[in-house]
Every structure is written in C-alpha cells, then in structure tokens.
Amino acid sequence: MKGFLAVYLRELLIIWHRLPRMLLSFSVSPTLYLVAFGFGLGKELEVGGRPYLEFLIPGLIAASSMTQGFGINVEINVARFYLKVFEEFQAAPISNLAYVLGEILSGVTRALLSVGVILLITSLAGVNFFYGPGFWAGVILNAFIFASLGVTSAMIIKSHADQALVTNFIITPMAFLGGTFFPVENMPAPVQLLLKALPLTHAARLIRQAAYGEGLRWGSLALLVLLAALSLLLAYHSVDRAKD
Amino acid sequence: MDAVRVENLVKEYGPIKALRGVSFRIAPQILFAFLGPNGAGKTTTIRILSGLTRPTAGRAFFFEVDVFGEPVKAKKLAGLVPQTINLDLELTLYENLFIHGLLYGLSQREIRKRAEELLAFADLLPRKNHKVRTLSGGMRRRLLIIRALLHRPKILFLDEPTVGLDPHIRRKLWGLIKRIQQRGTTIFLTTHYIEEAEFLADRVAFIDRGQIVIEDTPKALIARLGKFAVDVVQEEGLETRYFRSREAAERFALELSGKSQTITIRRVNLEDAFVYFTGRKV
Ligand SMILES: Nc1ncnc2c1ncn2[C@@H]1O[C@H](COP(=O)(O)OP(=O)(O)OP(=O)(O)O)[C@@H](O)[C@H]1O
Ligand SMILES: [Mg+2]
Numbered sequence: 001m002k003g004f005l006a007v008y009l010r011e012l013l014i015i016w017h018r019l020p021r022m023l024l025s026f027s028v029s030p031t032l033y034l035v036a037f038g039f040g041l042g043k044e045l046e047v048g049g050r051p052y053l054e055f056l057i058p059g060l061i062a063a064s065s066m067t068q069g070f071g072i073n074v075e076i077n078v079a080r081f082y083l084k085v086f087e088e089f090q091a092a093p094i095s096n097l098a099y100v101l102g103e104i105l106s107g108v109t110r111a112l113l114s115v116g117v118i119l120l121i122t123s124l125a126g127v128n129f130f131y132g133p134g135f136w137a138g139v140i141l142n143a144f145i146f147a148s149l150g151v152t153s154a155m156i157i158k159s160h161a162d163q164a165l166v167t168n169f170i171i172t173p174m175a176f177l178g179g180t181f182f183p184v185e186n187m188p189a190p191v192q193l194l195l196k197a198l199p200l201t202h203a204a205r206l207i208r209q210a211a212y213g214e215g216l217r218w219g220s221l222a223l224l225v226l227l228a229a230l231s232l233l234l235a236y237h238s239v240d241r242a243k244d
Numbered sequence: 245m246d247a248v249r250v251e252n253l254v255k256e257y258g259p260i261k262a263l264r265g266v267s268f269r270i271a272p273q274i275l276f277a278f279l280g281p282n283g284a285g286k287t288t289t290i291r292i293l294s295g296l297t298r299p300t301a302g303r304a305f306f307f308e309v310d311v312f313g314e315p316v317k318a319k320k321l322a323g324l325v326p327q328t329i330n331l332d333l334e335l336t337l338y339e340n341l342f343i344h345g346l347l348y349g350l351s352q353r354e355i356r357k358r359a360e361e362l363l364a365f366a367d368l369l370p371r372k373n374h375k376v377r378t379l380s381g382g383m384r385r386r387l388l389i390i391r392a393l394l395h396r397p398k399i400l401f402l403d404e405p406t407v408g409l410d411p412h413i414r415r416k417l418w419g420l421i422k423r424i425q426q427r428g429t430t431i432f433l434t435t436h437y438i439e440e441a442e443f444l445a446d447r448v449a450f451i452d453r454g455q456i457v458i459e460d461t462p463k464a465l466i467a468r469l470g471k472f473a474v475d476v477v478q479e480e481g482l483e484t485r486y487f488r489s490r491e492a493a494e495r496f497a498l499e500l501s502g503k504s505q506t507i508t509i510r511r512v513n514l515e516d517a518f519v520y521f522t523g524r525k526v
Contacts, residue, residue, distance in 0.1 A: 006346035010332065013339050017375075084330035091294045092347035093319035243298045244257075 003094025007102025010085075011075065015110065022110075026068070026117040030060050034125060037181065047183060050212075057122050058129070058208035059180030062142060064118060065111040066178075066200055069143035070171055072107035073150035077160045080242065096239040100151055104235065107147025108140060115139055134210030134221070141224040142203035146171075148231035155238035179204035199227050245307055247272040247399055247430035248293075253302035255288050255454075262288040264454040266302070270447075275421070275431040277445035277462075279438065281522055285454045286434040287327050290401045293432075294324045306399055320348070323397030325405045327434075329384050333377040337368060337387055340376060341394055348395035355394070362390035365420070382409050389417065393424065400424065402433045406440060418444060442514040452522040465517040473516055477506035484519075486512055 015022065038053040045052035080086040089099055119131075129135070153166050178184075178200030184192055195201055202220035209217050248270040255263040263285045270276045278286050291297040293304055295315050304311040311318040332340050338359060345355035363369045366386040376384060389405055402421070406414045414437075421444055425431055435441055441448055442462050449459040458465065470486035472493035487493040490509070497507045 002346050002349050006343050009346065010335075010343045013335055013343075014332070017334050083332060084326070084328055085332050087296050087326060087330050088344070089347070090296045091319060091322075091324045092344075093316045093349070094347060095316060240298075243296065 001098075003092065003098035004102045004105075006092075006094070007089060007099050008105050011072075011103065011106030012109065014075065015106070015113075023113065023117055026064075026114040027121060030064065030118045030121055033060055034121065038125075053125070053127060054129075054212075055183070055208070056181065057118070057127060058211045059204050061115050061118055061139060061211075062178070062200060062204035062207050063175040063180045064114045065139045065143040066146045066203070067171060067175060068111040068114040069107040069146035070150040070167070071110060072103055072147050073154040073163060073166075075106075076103060076151065076154035077157075077163055080154065081160050086242070090243070096236055099239060100148075100232070100235045103151050104144060104147040104232070107150055108143040111139065111143030111147070129211035130213040132210055132213075134216045135207055137221060138203050138207035138210060138224070141221075141228050142200070142207075144228045145199055145203075145224065145231045148228070148235040151235040152231070152238040155235075155242040174198055174200050179208075199224065245272070246270060246305070247274070247307060248276075248432065249305045249308075250289075250293070251303045253289065253292060253304065254300045255285070255292060255297065256300045261454055263292075263299075263302075266451070266454070266456055268449055268456060268459060270430055270432065272307075272430050273425060273428055274446045275425050275433060275444050277441035277448045278432060278434045278451060279441055279448060279518055279522075280434075280451035284451045284522070286451060287403055289451075290324070290326075290403050290432070290434065294322060294326075294401060295319055321398045323392040323395065323400045325389050325392045325400070325402045327403040327407075329388055331376045331384060331387060331391075334375060336373050336375055337363065337379075338372045340387065341391055344391050344394050350395060358394055362393060366390050382413060385409060386413065386417075389420075397429065399430045399432065402431065402435075404435055405433070406435065406437065414440075438515040438518050439513070448514065450518060450521045457521050462514050462517075465521075466512050466514060469512050469516055469520055471512060473510055473512045474500075475506075475508045475510070476500055478503075484516065486516065 033056065034053070038056055041052075047055040076086070153163065157163055157166070177195055178198045179195065180200070184195045184201055187195060202223050206217045206220040206224065209215065246269045248268075250269070251267050253263050253266040266285065266289060268276075278289065280286055288297060292299045293311060299312065306318050306321045309318045309321065332343070335343070341359040341362070342355055345359070350358075360369070363372055366389070368383060368387060368390075371379065371383070376387065379387065385405070385408060392400065406417055409417065418440065421431065421433075433441065433444065445462055447459065448462050448465055450457045470488050472487045472490050474485050474487065474493050474497050476483045476485070485496060487496065493509050497509055500507060
C-alpha cells in the first residue's frame with residue numbers, strides 16, 4: 001500500500017512543481033478547438049438538433065482524458081531513459097501492481113486536471129451540462145484505460161523514439177475519429193463498424209449522453225469497465241518486460 | 245548463514261557474455277570489494293542482485309532469502325547506490341528522501357528524523373528544500389548515498405560510490421562506510437580506486453571478463469606477489485618486479501641502475517595485485 005502511495009506521490013509532486021505551466025498548456029488546445037470549430041465553423045451547424053458546440057465539448061473531454069491519461073507514458077519514459085528513477089522503483093520492495101496502480105492513478109489525475117480546465121473554459125463560454133455519475137464514470141474509466149495502455153507501451157518500448165510512433169499512429173487518429181468531432185453515424189457502414197469498436201467512441205458517447213442529461217448508456221459503461229480490467233492486466237504483465 | 249550467496253550467475257546480452265558463472269559468498273558484516281577492469285561485469289552483478297536485470301542463469305540468496313524467488317522480501321534487506329545517479333532532479337532533496345522512505349515502508353516520523361540526520365551528515369541540510377537540479381555533481385552523489393542508507397539496509401551495494409568526489413568528502417565517506425559496517429551491515433563495494441578497497445575491504449574478489457579470477461583478503465592477495473616492488477621506467481613503458489625482501493629488491497635495482505634513470509622501490513600494494521591478476525591496467 002505504501003509502495004503504491006510512494007509511486008503516486010512522486011508523480012503528484014512532479015505535477016505540483018509544474019502545476020501553473022501544466023494548467024496553461026492544458027488550456028491551449030481546447031481553447032483553439034472551441035474557437036475554430038465551435039465558434040468559427042459551428043455557429044450555424046447543428047448535430048442531432050443541438051448546436052455543434054454542445055456536441056463538440058463532450059468529445060473534447062473524452063479526447064483529452066484519453067490523451068492526458070495516455071500521456072503518463074512520457075513521464076515514465078523520462079523516468080526510465082533519462083532520470084533513471086525507474087530503477088529506484090525496480091529496486092524497491094514494492095509489487096508490480098503497486099507500481100502500475102500508482103502510475104495509472106497519476107495518469108487519471110492528469111486527465112481530471114485537463115477535464116477541469118475544459119469545463120472551466122466551457123462554463124466561461126456559457127455552455128452548461130449535467131455532470132452526474134455517468135459523466136465522471138466515462139471520464140475516469142476512459143482515463144484509466146488509456147493510462148494503463150500508456151504504462152504498458154512505456155514498459156515495452158526500447159527507446160523514447162519508439163513512443164512517438166505509438167502516439168502518432170494510434171492515439172492521435174483515435175482522438176479525431178472516435179466519436180469526438182463528428183457523429184460516427186455519418187460514416188459509411190463498414191467504417192462505422194470499425195469506429196464503433198474503438199474504446200474512445202464508447203467513452204465519448206457515454207460522456208455525451210450523460211452530459212445531455214439523457215441517462216446512462218449501460219452497454220458502453222459495461223464495455224469500458226471490462227476494458228479497464230483488461231488494460232490493467234496488460235499493464236501489470238508489462239512491468240517485468242522493462243528489465244534488461 | 246551467509247549474508248550473500250551467489251551461485252553460478254550467468255548473464256548474456258545476445259552474443260555478449262557479461263557474466264560467465266560468477267559465484268561467491270559474503271559473511272555477515274564483511275566489506276567485500278568487487279574489483280575489475282571496465283566491462284568486467286561488476287555493475288551487471290549488482291543490477292541482477294538488486295532486481296534491475298534478469299539473470300540468464302544462476303541463483304542468489306540474501307540471508308537464505310531467494311533473491312529471484314522472493315524479490316520483495318529480498319529487496320527489503322538491500323540498499324543500492326547505483327553507478328548512474330538516479331535522482332529526481334525536479335524534486336527537492338527532502339522529497340527524494342521522502343519517496344524513498346515510503347517505498348521502503350518507513351513511517352513519516354522515521355523518515356523525517358533519519359532524513360534530517362543523514363542530510364546533516366552529508367553537509368546537505370541547508371539544501372534540504374532545494375531542487376536536486378541545483379546541486380553539484382558531488383552533492384548529488386552524496387545524496388544518492390544517504391538515500392540508500394535511509395531504510396537501514398542489512399546489505400548495501402555500492403557501485404563506485406566515490407566517483408567524482410573530492411578527497412575530503414571521500415575520506416569522510418570512508419569513515420561513514422566503516423561505521424555502517426560496524427553497525428552490522430554487510431557491504432558489497434565496487435570501485436576503480438584500489439586504495440579505497442585496500443583501506444576498506446575485508447575481502448577482495450577480482451573479476452575479469454565475466455569471471456572471478458581470485459578472491460582473498462587484501463593482505464593475502466598482496467602477499468602472493470611479494471613484499472617489495474621495483475618500478476622500472478623503460479622505453480616500452482613501466483615494468484614492475486616483485487620481491488620477498490628489501491635486499492633482493494635493492495640488488496635488482498642496483499643491477500639495472502645503468503639502464504634506466506627512473507627506478508623506484510616501494511611496498512607492494514593492492515593495485516599491483518589487481519594489475520597482476522586481471523592482466524590489465526584500470
Ligand atoms: N544493457 C546492456 N546491453 C548489452 N550489453 C550490456 C548491457 N549492460 C552491460 N552490457 C555489457 O556487459 C558487460 C559488463 O558490463 P558492466 O557494466 O557490468 O561492467 P563493469 O564491470 O561495471 O564496468 P565499469 O567498470 O566500466 O563500470 C560489458 O561488456 C557491457 O558492454
Ligand atoms: Mg560498472
């Protein structure tokens with residue numbers, strides 16, 4: 001338990017020392033998206049009978065909780081390849097589970113901070129949603145899944161350069177296509193099938209429906225819980241791969 | 245019961261054989277120096293015993309605890325000062341120590357008390373709340389060492405702990421290492437400063453190309469070469485010959501006095517044994 005706390009606390013201290021810079025950088029891209037797609041392009045646009053902005057923001061929240069959750073991999077890479085602090089964890093009498101949970105939770109923390117920033121900007125823009133349990137379950141599960149995958153990829157790669165590949169080919173495309181910026185239903189049927197298989201699509205739908213106050217999407221919720229368990233398992237088993 | 249028992253450790257990195265069957269035992273409270281040329285396999289041995297590297301084959305025990313079978317239990321007994329400094333540069337000195345203490349299951353009170361003591365000992369107390377990034381290389385290394393002591397390990401692995409330290413601090417650290425040992429700690433030390441090993445070590449093993457060549461007390465290793473050494477500077481380089489008695493050494497020096505300008509007679513030291521047994525200069 002203390003091992004888990006130690007790993008988590010270390011990441012929290014790093015976040016703490018960087019907090020102002022971090023919050024500022026979290027606010028840049030959502031602001032740009034809102035200005036460009038929400039106000040610039042979307043004033044007259046409607047999706048499903050609502051202004052496009054109201055469609056976009058839950059999508060941004062889903063995308064951001066994914067990228068910031070996954071982004072823990074960058075911190076782990078720095079700890080592993082540059083600072084070598086990862087070796088301090090490897091030598092410590094803590095279980096792999098404690099290590100993995102500490103890192104995943106710090107990924108979720110980052111995701112929540114970034115979502116907080118978006119919500120602040122959103123409320124300043126005069127858009128209001130319902131922030132009930134369904135909404136937070138979607139955000140947290142989504143962040144948890146991608147933080148786990150972030151940990152996994154950070155353990156498996158052999159150098160920091162490999163990491164950019166994973167992010168560019170998997171995370172960035174998903175952020176655009178996973179029901180975030182446009183309804184998946186607008187796509188041709190075969191593509192739809194593919195996009196509906198993405199975890200982000202389910203997170204985006206769960207978050208959006210909850211934000212609209214239209215109730216829980218139980219199917220998506222169950223799927224995300226299952227994926228969270230699977231990705232945790234994956235992360236847990238990846239830790240020993242980082243030993244040379 | 246041995247503090248450390250290592251049986252037939254093998255490590256292969258693809259075609260590179262870093263360790264080719266290393267075995268040794270360290271009795272409790274002994275300071276064991278592991279000496280060898282660059283690339284001999286010293287760091288690899290320490291990394292395997294600390295859980296950072298997977299062995300290809302072999303077994304290891306700390307006080308009969310199976311290091312690879314029960315890693316968490318074994319790691320509790322050990323402390324590591326790695327060759328490469330691995331501190332969190334963006335955290336303060338105290339935060340670095342605090343996280344370490346938590347990792348080893350200490351209470352906050354214990355951590356606070358011991359951290360203050362150790363920081364004071366290492367002359368780092370005034371920097372307690374500064375970021376590690378602002379420390380000099382030698383200060384960082386001091387922090388690295390006291391961090392490993394925070395949880396009072398029963399076995400301490402020191403991988404070139406005094407590299408880059410000035411002579412004052414180095415001597416102070418020698419004193420500290422002796423005191424840690426007297427408190428009951430078993431110490432595994434690697435260093436390229438052979439005089440350091442000669443001063444500190446109860447037993448010395450020479451390792452070369454992944455194999456232990458010889459292991460004994462420093463005195464016994466020196467005695468194998470003789471008592472006195474004659475260094476002769478020649479065109480081909482430095483040649484050293486070893487003798488049992490001063491008379492024999494002087495006789496030899498006298499015979500050569502015409503051929504070389506620089507001849508010195510001195511006592512044989514551990515560095516002579518190192519060069520002799522590992523066949524290379526450090
Ligand atoms: N991660 C690695 N991948 C491949 N080979 C490695 C790796 N780490 C060490 N080696 C090789 O293993 C051998 C032993 O290296 P090691 O670091 O144990 O030497 P050492 O005795 O500590 O040397 P030094 O005195 O220079 O620190 C070397 O040939 C080295 O190149
Ligand atoms: Mg080394």
